Amino acid sequence: MSSPSSTDAHPAPVSVAFSGPDNTGKTKQIGILARRMGRAATSAGPLDHHDPRWAAIKAGGMASWWFETGPVEEVADVLATSYLERSRHPFSAPVRLLDRGIPMLEASVAATVAVREDLGAEQAADRARTLLAPYETDVRTVEEGERALVLLHCDDPEEGTRRSLAHEATVTDTYAAFQRHLHEQINRLVDEGRFPMGIRIGDRPTVAIQDEVRRLLAPLHPEVPGRALAGVHVTALGGMSESGKSTAGEYLRTQHGHARLKIGYLIEEAAGRAGIHDPYKLGSIVQAELIVDALDRFCQAHHFLDSVSIESLHDFDSTAELAQMLGPQLTIAYLDASQATRTRRGTAGAQDVIDRDLVKSARGADKIASIAHEVIGNDGPRLRLERRLDRIALERRWPEHEPSTMPVNALGLPVHLESYLAEFLDRTTGMRPLIDLLAVTGSGARGKYQHGWSDLDILVVADASTLDEMREILAELEAELGGVKLGMTVLTRAECRAGAVTSRLLHVLALIGSGALVPLWSTPGLALPAPDAATDVTASLRDGIQAAIEIRRQLLKGTPDLRALYKVTALLAKIQLRFSGIECPSDSDALTVLLDAGRQDTTMAISARTDRSAAEALARIVLQAWLDTLPGETQ
Numbered sequence: 001m002s003s004p005s006s007t008d009a010h011p012a013p014v015s016v017a018f019s020g021p022d023n024t025g026k027t028k029q030i031g032i033l034a035r036r037m038g039r040a041a042t043s044a045g046p047l048d049h050h051d052p053r054w055a056a057i058k059a060g061g062m063a064s065w066w067f068e069t070g071p072v073e074e075v076a077d078v079l080a081t082s083y084l085e086r087s088r089h090p091f092s093a094p095v096r097l098l099d100r101g102i103p104m105l106e107a108s109v110a111a112t113v114a115v116r117e118d119l120g121a122e123q124a125a126d127r128a129r130t131l132l133a134p135y136e137t138d139v140r141t142v143e144e145g146e147r148a149l150v151l152l153h154c155d156d157p158e159e160g161t162r163r164s165l166a167h168e169a170t171v172t173d174t175y176a177a178f179q180r181h182l183h184e185q186i187n188r189l190v191d192e193g194r195f196p197m198g199i200r201i202g203d204r205p206t207v208a209i210q211d212e213v214r215r216l217l218a219p220l221h222p223e224v225p226g227r228a229l230a231g232v233h234v235t236a237l238g239g240m241s242e243s244g245k246s247t248a249g250e251y252l253r254t255q256h257g258h259a260r261l262k263i264g265y266l267i268e269e270a271a272g273r274a275g276i277h278d279p280y281k282l283g284s285i286v287q288a289e290l291i292v293d294a295l296d297r298f299c300q301a302h303h304f305l306d307s308v309s310i311e312s313l314h315d316f317d318s319t320a321e322l323a324q325m326l327g328p329q330l331t332i333a334y335l336d337a338s339q340a341t342r343t344r345r346g347t348a349g350a351q352d353v354i355d356r357d358l359v360k361s362a363r364g365a366d367k368i369a370s371i372a373h374e375v376i377g378n379d380g381p382r383l384r385l386e387r388r389l390d391r392i393a394l395e396r397r398w399p400e401h402e403p404s405t406m407p408v409n410a411l412g413l414p415v416h417l418e419s420y421l422a423e424f425l426d427r428t429t430g431m432r433p434l435i436d437l438l439a440v441t442g443s444g445a446r447g448k449y450q451h452g453w454s455d456l457d458i459l460v461v462a463d464a465s466t467l468d469e470m471r472e473i474l475a476e477l478e479a480e481l482g483g484v485k486l487g488m489t490v491l492t493r494a495e496c497r498a499g500a501v502t503s504r505l506l507h508v509l510a511l512i513g514s515g516a517l518v519p520l521w522s523t524p525g526l527a528l529p530a531p532d533a534a535t536d537v538t539a540s541l542r543d544g545i546q547a548a549i550e551i552r553r554q555l556l557k558g559t560p561d562l563r564a565l566y567k568v569t570a571l572l573a574k575i576q577l578r579f580s581g582i583e584c585p586s587d588s589d590a591l592t593v594l595l596d597a598g599r600q601d602t603t604m605a606i607s608a609r610t611d612r613s614a615a616e617a618l619a620r621i622v623l624q625a626w627l628d629t630l631p632g633e634t635q
Contacts, residue, residue: 013094014221015087017101020151021160021183023167024201025209029151030097032210033217033224035274035293040223042093047100050085053078067174072116076109076131084135087142094223102143103150103194104186106132111181115174121184128185143194147220149213150186150195154202157183205327207292229292231306232299233396234326238313238368239335241356242342244378244385245312248335251386256393258307259298266294266310284317291318292325307393316364320371331392334372341379390498398499398529401513403437403522411440411520412447417456420480425521427473434469436493436526437461439519441508446585453563453609457487459508461528464492496528503539510536516585537578544575544626551623555616562615566608569619572626591618598625 018026034041048054057065057078066075083105086098106128113131114124132139153160160183165171190198197216201209211228218226235252237245252258270290271279279290291310299305313319313332323330337345339353346353360366369375376388408421421440428434442457443449462470467490474488495501496509511517513530531539550568554560570587573594577584584590591605600621608615 011094011221013091013096015096015098015146016217016220017098017146017148018151019101019104019148019186019195021153021164021186022179023164024151024153025206026099026151028206029210029213030099032206032228032289032293033213034097035270035289036225036228036296037095037223038273040093041095041097042091043097044086044089044091044099047079047082047086050089051078051082054082063172063175066112067116067178072109072113073131075112076128079105079108080132080135080139084138084142087145095221098146101146101148102139103148103189105139107182107185107189110185111178114181114185115177121181121188124181125185125188147197147217148195149197149199149216150190151199151201151209152186152190154200155187157187160187205329206325207329208327225296225300227300229296229299229326229329232295233307233329233331234295235307235309235331235333235392236313236319236322237309237311237333237335238319238365238372239337239378240342240360240366241353242345243335243337244345244376245335247382248333248376248385248389249309249311251389252307252309252393255386255390256307258309258393259302259305261295261298261308261310263291263310263312263314266291266298270294270297284315285321287315287318288321288325291322307396313368314360314363314365316367316371319368323371331374331396332368332372333374333376333389333392334369335376335378335385336369337378387498387500390500391494394497394499394529394531397535398513398531400527401530402525402527403439403512403519404515405520405522406518408520411444411449413440413444413449413456414451414482416480416482417444417449417484420456420477421520423477423480424473427477428470429521429523433523434466435460435462435521435523437519437522437528439508439512439517441517442487443587445517448586455485455487456481458489459505460488460490461493461496461526462490464490493526493528499529499531503541503543506531506539507536511585540575540578544572547572547575548623548626551619555619560612560616562610562612565615565619569608569615569622573622576622576625576629591622594622594625 018030020026030043034043048058057070060069070078083100083102106125109131110121110124110128113119113127114121117124117127119127153163157180161176161180164179164183165176168175189195199209199212199216207229211230214225214228217224235258237248239245249258249260253260267279267287267290270293271277273293274290276282276290279287282290295308295310299308313334319332323332343350343353374388374392376385378385408418408425411418413421421438425438428438437460439445439459440457441459443454444456448454460470470490474486489505491501491505499506501509508517509528510531510533512519512528547568551565551572554565554568567587570591574584574587574590577590577593582593584593588605588609591608592602595602595605595618598621604614604618604621608618
């Protein structure tokens with residue numbers, strides 16, 4: 001039993017009992033946690049290790065003894081003795097993990113007599129309490145010393161029974177009836193408050209359950225890790241020799257911030273901690289568990305990580321188990337290239353590639369394509385591979401968003417521009433739409449349009465095959481612009497989803513994704529990626545660099561272009577504010593905020609539109625604020 005006394009420096013040992021029906025993953029969860037905790041945890045082992053009578057029972061047929069030949073009094077005695085002897089077994093580790101807690105003794109006996117004596121749930125519970133009465137005092141004492149956690153498939157006993165039985169290869173009528181009664185009895189004990197902690201498994205993967213287990217148990221003892229790969233996504237790279245796995249892993253590392261790890265390292269590191277001398281002789285399930293254990297330790301030590309790539313997947317069965325354990329936290333990417341391509345890439349000759357392929361095929365590496373989330377054809381140029389990897393990486397970080405729309409007249413544009421946009425939409429969104437989305441950007445989207453100063457900036461998402469038809473429509477409508485400069489940008493859906501856009505267009509996508517910018521039209525069901533704020537801010541740095549260069553180009557001219565100087569100055573101000581968490585879409589607002597922060601004359605934000613000296617003075621102030629962020633610049 002655990003010690004009743006503790007201090008902050010020396011917390012008392014704790015016994016945690018995992019309970020629940022069959023096939024809820026109790027043993028799996030205990031094993032994962034025990035391996036992760038190492039010497040800080042001990043497992044009490046199976047119940048049948050704690051009563052010598054189990055050997056003869058197994059030899060004669062356990063199911064027959066349990067449900068037919070063994071007197072129910074004997075069944076209750078063997079079970080009760082096993083539970084009590086297990087509790088008396090000394091342990092020195094800070095945390096002891098038990099497979100089935102004391103409440104399961106009552107539930108198991110009740111379910112057994114319900115089957116054998118054809119009793120209802122309430123009668124079976126009463127009969128179980130009678131059979132266990134001789135052990136009542138000891139049982140109560142042991143239960144008080146356990147921290148009880150129950151794992152259920154769900155709250156519905158009937159559905160829970162169906163899920164438990166679905167994991168069995170063969171099911172007898174007797175076993176099915178036992179499981180049904182066991183679920184009813186466990187749910188009764190849950191309702192009675194016998195399990196202070198509970199987890200509903202549902203369809204969640206193993207690691208998600210382990211994460212919840214740790215969140216519940218961490219407050220009980222400081223040795224229990226707080227989380228399990230929480231918020232971490234793993235991209236696992238597979239493929240035959242010279243298919244491009246290393247190239248893909250390095251690209252994910254350098255361009256998308258993934259930690260790049262080798263599977264061999266992970267297996268050997270976890271095996272070394274567990275005292276396993278040759279992990280490759282173990283089964284595939286254990287190898288997958290070792291990979292997850294090493295990943296868990298690595299990511300806890302590097303808590304800032306949210307993306308990891310692992311390579312290379314060479315074993316089909318362990319890969320399938322990884323998928324079961326990690327669920328949606330795992331993306332299996334299989335790189336597929338022809339034999340000719342892979343032979344050409346090999347540096348040690350064609351036979352070397354063939355020999356390595358034979359080893360991989362023997363482990364089922366070629367079959368991994370059948371369970372991969374992404375199969376990437378890699379016979380083409382490297383750019384095609386990188387664009388595919390971009391999309392895989394960004395799909396998780398940039399959730400897709402179906403934009404709402406608003407009418408043209410909600411923008412507050414001049415009448416002739418409203419008419420222009422309405423006519424353009426009418427011609428491009430008919431029975432056979434040429435476009436997928438149209439959004440006005442810039443000042444025209446914010447009700448800040450100024451005649452003679454503002455352009456009409458438009459973002460269109462459309463397939464490149466429609467360009468000729470759109471060009472004809474634009475030519476026919478050009479006169480309706482009334483001299484206003486049209487700036488139309490056309491992107492494809494694929495470019496948006498792969499992030500193959502400029503930083504300014506990425507910002508527009510972020511605004512659409514957040515709802516801050518509402519398009520005028522969108523094809524039904526269109527979903528666009530919504531770039532995260534951090535990526536948006538970081539990407540804007542490139543625009544800031546270009547803006548700072550352009551300001552100096554304008555200032556070096558004998559007669560700067562007043563409008564161009566003002567706009568590029570405002571852009572640099574916006575970018576500086578964005579790094580401070582301030583978003584100012586309006587040019588004048590951004591300049592005013594930046595001037596105010598530097599205790600400068602804020603009226604320059606207005607006068608610089610028409611006064612050249614004010615525009616140049618404003619440009620120098622904003623430029624200097626930018627240069628002041630660089631080391632070694634004169635203040």
